[in-house]
Amino acid sequence: MDVLAGGRLWNIDTDLTVTGPLGGVLGQASGSKTWVDPLIGASGDVALGNGFGLHGEADVGGFGVGADIDWQVQGTLQYRYSDTVTLEAGYRYLAVDYNNDGFVYDVAMQGPIIGARFRF
DSSP states (O other), X not given: OEEXXXXXEEEEEEEEEEEOXXXXXXXXEEEEEEEEEEEEEEEEEEEEETTEEEEEEEEEEXXXXXXXXXXXEEEEXXXXXXXXXXXXXXXXXXXXXXXXXXXXXXXEEEEEEEEEEEOO
C-alpha cells in the first residue's frame, strides 16, 4: 500500500459554433481554463500469481484551492510481461467540480483504461 500526495493539472479548451437551419453561423464562443488541484490518496497491489496482479487507486483533491473537489477511483488487472514492463487494463472513474469567475466545469468521466508501466 502506498500513500499518494501531489497535484492534478487540468487544462480545458472549449470552442462552440452555433449554426442555423440553412448552415449559416449564428454565433461562436470559446474559452479555456488551466488550474492545479492538490491531491492525496492511496494505491495498492495484490499479486495473483503467474505474473498477474490487481492494482487499485483512489485519490481526492481540490479542497477549494482549484476545484471545489476532484476525485478518482480506478482498478486494473495487471500482467507483468518482464522485469521492466507491466501491462494493465481496467476501469476508471474521474469527477471534478470547478467553478471560478463564471467558468463552470462539473463533469464525471468513466470508462475502460489500458496502459503499460515501464521500470528503469
